[in-house]
Amino acid sequence: xxxxxxxxxxxxxxxxxxxxxxxxxxxxxxxxxxxxxxxxxxxxxxxxxxxxxxxxxxxxxxxxxxxxxxxxxxxxxxxxxxxxxxxxxxxxxxxxxxxxxxxxxxxxxxxxxxxx
Amino acid sequence: xxxxxxxxxxxxxxxxxxxxxxxxxxxxxxxxxxxxxxxxxxxxxxxxxxxxxxxxxxxxxxxxxxxxxxxxxxxxxxxxxxxxxxxxxxxxxxxxxxxxxxxxxxxxxxxxxxxxxxxxxxxxxxxxxxxxxxxxxxxxxxxxxxxxxxxxxxxxxxxxxxxxxxxxxxxxxxxxxxxxxxxxxxxxxxxxxxxxxxxxxxxxxxxxxxxxxxxxxxxxxxxxxxxxxxxxxxxxxxxxxxxxxxxxxxxxxxxxxxxxxxxxxxxxxxxxxxxxxxxxxxxxxxxxxxxxxxxxxxxxxxxxxxxxxxxxxxxxxxxxxxxxxxxxxxxxxxxxxxxxxxxxxxxxxxxxxxxxxxxxxxxxxxxxxxxxxxxxxxxxxxxxxxxxxxxxxxxxxxxxxxxxxxxxxxxxxxxxxxxxxxxxxxxxxxxxxxxxxxxxxxxxxxxxxxxxxxxxxxxxxxxxxxxxxxxxxxxxxxxxxxxxxxxxxxxxxxxxxxxxxxxxxxxxxxxxxxxxxxxxxxxxxxxxxxxxxxxxxxxxxxxxxxxxxxxxxxxxxxxxxxxxxxxxxxxxxxxxxxxxxxxxxxxxxxxxxxxxxxxxxxxxxxxxxxxxxxxxxxxxxxxxxxxxxxxxxxxxxxxxxxxxxxxxxxxxxxxxxxxxxxxxx
Amino acid sequence: xxxxxxxxxxxxxxxxxxxxxxxxxxxxxxxxxxxxxxxxxxxxxxxxxxxxxxxxxxxxxxxxxxxxxxxxxxxxxxxxxxxxxxxxxxxxxxxxxxxxxxxxxxxxxxxxxxxxxxxxxxxxxxxxxxxxxxxxxxxxxxxxxxxxxxxxxxxxxxxxxxxxxxxxxxxxxxxxxxxxxxxxxxxxxxxxxxxxxxxxxxxxxxxxxx
Numbered sequence: 007x008x009x010x011x012x013x014x015x016x017x018x019x020x021x022x023x024x025x026x027x028x029x030x031x032x033x034x035x036x037x038x039x040x041x042x043x044x045x046x047x048x049x050x051x052x053x054x055x056x057x058x059x060x061x062x063x064x065x066x067x068x069x070x071x072x073x074x075x076x077x078x079x080x081x082x083x084x085x086x087x088x089x090x091x092x093x094x095x096x097x098x099x100x101x102x103x104x105x106x107x108x109x110x111x112x113x114x115x116x117x118x119x120x121x122x
Numbered sequence: 123x124x125x126x127x128x129x130x131x132x133x134x135x136x137x138x139x140x141x142x143x144x145x146x147x148x149x150x151x152x153x154x155x156x157x158x159x160x161x162x163x164x165x166x167x168x169x170x171x172x173x174x175x176x177x178x179x180x181x182x183x184x185x186x187x188x189x190x191x192x193x194x195x196x197x198x199x200x201x202x203x204x205x206x207x208x209x210x211x212x213x214x215x216x217x218x219x220x221x222x223x224x225x226x227x228x229x230x231x232x233x234x235x236x237x238x239x240x241x242x243x244x245x246x247x248x249x250x251x252x253x254x255x256x257x258x259x260x261x262x263x264x265x266x267x268x269x270x271x272x273x274x275x276x277x278x279x280x281x282x283x284x285x286x287x288x289x290x291x292x293x294x295x296x297x298x299x300x301x302x303x304x305x306x307x308x309x310x311x312x313x314x315x316x317x318x319x320x321x322x323x324x325x326x327x328x329x330x331x332x333x334x335x336x337x338x339x340x341x342x343x344x345x346x347x348x349x350x351x352x353x354x355x356x357x358x359x360x361x362x363x364x365x366x367x368x369x370x371x372x373x374x375x376x377x378x379x380x381x382x383x384x385x386x387x388x389x390x391x392x393x394x395x396x397x398x399x400x401x402x403x404x405x406x407x408x409x410x411x412x413x414x415x416x417x418x419x420x421x422x423x424x425x426x427x428x429x430x431x432x433x434x435x436x437x438x439x440x441x442x443x444x445x446x447x448x449x450x451x452x453x454x455x456x457x458x459x460x461x462x463x464x465x466x467x468x469x470x471x472x473x474x475x476x477x478x479x480x481x482x483x484x485x486x487x488x489x490x491x492x493x494x495x496x497x498x499x500x501x502x503x504x505x506x507x508x509x510x511x512x513x514x515x516x517x518x519x520x521x522x523x524x525x526x527x528x529x530x531x532x533x534x535x536x537x538x539x540x541x542x543x544x545x546x547x548x549x550x551x552x553x554x555x556x557x558x559x560x561x562x563x564x565x566x567x568x569x570x571x572x573x574x575x576x577x578x579x580x581x582x583x584x585x586x587x588x589x590x591x592x593x594x595x596x597x598x599x600x601x602x603x604x605x606x607x608x609x610x611x612x613x614x615x616x617x618x619x620x621x622x623x624x625x626x627x628x629x630x631x632x633x634x635x636x637x638x639x640x641x642x643x644x645x646x647x648x649x650x651x652x653x654x655x656x657x658x659x660x661x662x663x664x665x666x667x668x669x670x671x672x673x674x675x676x677x678x679x680x681x682x683x684x685x686x687x688x689x690x691x692x693x694x695x696x697x698x699x700x701x702x703x704x705x706x707x708x709x710x711x712x713x714x715x716x717x718x719x720x721x722x723x724x725x726x727x728x729x730x731x732x733x734x735x736x737x738x739x740x741x742x743x744x745x746x747x748x749x750x751x752x753x754x755x756x757x758x759x760x761x762x763x764x765x766x767x768x769x770x771x772x773x774x775x776x777x778x779x780x781x782x783x784x785x786x787x
Numbered sequence: 788x789x790x791x792x793x794x795x796x797x798x799x800x801x802x803x804x805x806x807x808x809x810x811x812x813x814x815x816x817x818x819x820x821x822x823x824x825x826x827x828x829x830x831x832x833x834x835x836x837x838x839x840x841x842x843x844x845x846x847x848x849x850x851x852x853x854x855x856x857x858x859x860x861x862x863x864x865x866x867x868x869x870x871x872x873x874x875x876x877x878x879x880x881x882x883x884x885x886x887x888x889x890x891x892x893x894x895x896x897x898x899x900x901x902x903x904x905x906x907x908x909x910x911x912x913x914x915x916x917x918x919x920x921x922x923x924x925x926x927x928x929x930x931x932x933x934x935x936x937x938x939x940x941x942x943x944x945x946x947x948x949x950x951x952x953x954x955x956x957x958x959x960x961x962x963x964x965x966x967x968x969x970x971x972x973x974x975x976x977x978x979x980x981x982x983x984x985x986x987x988x989x990x991x992x993x994x995x996x997x
Binding site for chain 3 (some may be wrong): 030032035036038039042043046049050052053054064067068070071074075078079082083084088089091092095096098099100102103104106107108110111114116
Binding site (some may be wrong): 091095098099102103105106109110112113114115 | 318322346349350354380382386387390437438441449450453
């Protein structure tokens, strides 16, 4: 966002160009979907092994969730290939949400004993 | 890069034929004058005017409520208002002033001037803009109709749970608060999406981020904060609504709920909210002070970055409203430190405004007086704010008049004073004539005296222990003197507001009697892009979208620097302003659907309070109007004939060219 | 949606340095797409409030059924899978729209709407069962916070289904040609967001706290 960066507009690059250069093949989408299904199955599996995993149980689920979340955003929602501003706007909102609500739960001493 | 020939513009002789209506829905309206043109308008300038007018009407309502409070508290054992009515009055005063005055007044200025400042013809979503206004109005009506429909909300503008639950607040007052503010919240949300998209996507060629005027920048930061803050409030309000209406248990302590959940959710919204209110004010000050100091803003980049910093840090301080709630020392310490930190980028701004004035050629116009008033009064409010950040001291100050003094200094002394300045500054651009400077000076000084007399003594009262929200007090505490002074001050303040209205009416009559409906484009010798348009601007804002080369583009078209760095005038604004080209840009047509959809929302709102059947009706109407909105055709508006074409255009003025437009979504 | 898009026109006047058909915005991204991303960013805050209220109140119910009593992982896993697949069909719809393949577009739109409706049907069944097991909306704070959160999500899904059907109708009337593919893309963003929120809810509400 500095003065040195000339605007997208001035470069003459357009939405159409992005779409052409970064078209994602249908096959890729299907592969991503299979990956997501596998991740979901893994999550369900992990959820049944609460005793075995101990404290790592919750974190494992969070990580799997985050991977799925990011995959849908980057591929299905095309954020990987679109203008950076879309990514910035969305992840900014997401970050504010995560930080603020985790902070709020913190004031209730929610994190004191780990995920309950 | 795709290589496509620029399509030839079509030439259609007047009058243009409207497109057919494929689904048999209503034709788009075409009126450009009369009440119908206001009700169906999607022009950001008209919408800005409506926001401004509505805000002033609500300001008067909220002001009357304030005068009632002050009259009641002028003496001990006041008998003007009962305790119940007093609670309703102060609740409505706060709610009205915040949601129905300061916020929409900011939006009024943003709506009118952001497109002009960035070189755009309108905002990104013009019909959504209109919907935002009518929905805001619906919310204000719902809220204020409570007076006539069983009693106003009476639990403070922050409406803490569980006092807000049915068992403690059996009348519909709280429901009016909840539903009214969910409605205005919807308006705020769509408006923030609109303004953010507009500033990101519609800047004129050459206007990179660090050439954007500070008013637009600060407004953008504020709108981002609003975008994220409103859903938090709305969620809390839905939770309260579900508790009251459907028996949910979000705040039912006997079921294990925690009242602090409300406080947190409310203040996660509530603190960013105050920055949302002050951001456009900061921006306006940063636009006005340089103009009347004949100097560029000192430290433009720092001003922008400090605004962004406040936008970030503002999310980390909310629980300083809850220091005495029993959160525990770790939370209190964390939020105390955050609250002190946020004073740094704020203080930077104050110094930069002063540095801008330093060694400038100051012109003490009314606008400049209000700007100086703003940052001096805001500084006083900020200083008392710093004392709140010191949590042990706040334990003494909380819920006393010291807090009331603080927030009136920053909100009235900060935001409202500069909005007054904005009126005086931008009035000639909007209405084609200036407000009387003489009356303006009286307006300013009377307002300053009245304001300081009203709220200055409240610092003392607070430190003497006078609590907030008490409908009266006993004699013998020593509070009589300053309460009386405060009340007298409030009447002087009211007088100053009356003077402003007199100025508006008088100046308009005088100008119209002299046949003056337009004036010069740049009466103040100003700096930013809106001043290159005619006063008032044409419907489509710019004949030709400007190419922007500099920060303070309008200034650099008029002035250059010689080899010694001295200012040299190279042109008059009349020579370099936006001139008619003989081709009228094609603007979107007006539409019925925004106001119909807003009406549907209002029906749903009343339905939630009184009768769920009404909700169904409103919901159905909303669905229909949104679909109609989506499929309505765009007809060509009958714009007034173009100005006589410039000598070298080679075209007769009667032919109107329709420009190709890009992909519509 | 047939509004003349302000600020996206060619500057056909005087000189147009950027001839072409794509939106001429400062970023090159259309207003609708940018606006949708901005809206979705705000929706994170809405769902975050309900999710964190649920988390806060988890385990604090004074009486009545607890999550362990009523949550049915196998059933909800199936619903989750259905919603995930609807994201795939959505993306295939967008792809078809960009190619101008209107028949495929309609096929994938119908499939997505059907999968979404199946998800909702699953939710309705799940909730009915829970109510029979004694967990009503007003029973305790678990009931209130659980049903409110999943209810808000369900409303979002239902609105999404309505949007999909409206697009289907538009396509059948020939009003969704290749040039208008972006409409499908923008609605697709909303649909994926609704899916992504469910990814979070499924993990945090069902799996971690079952």
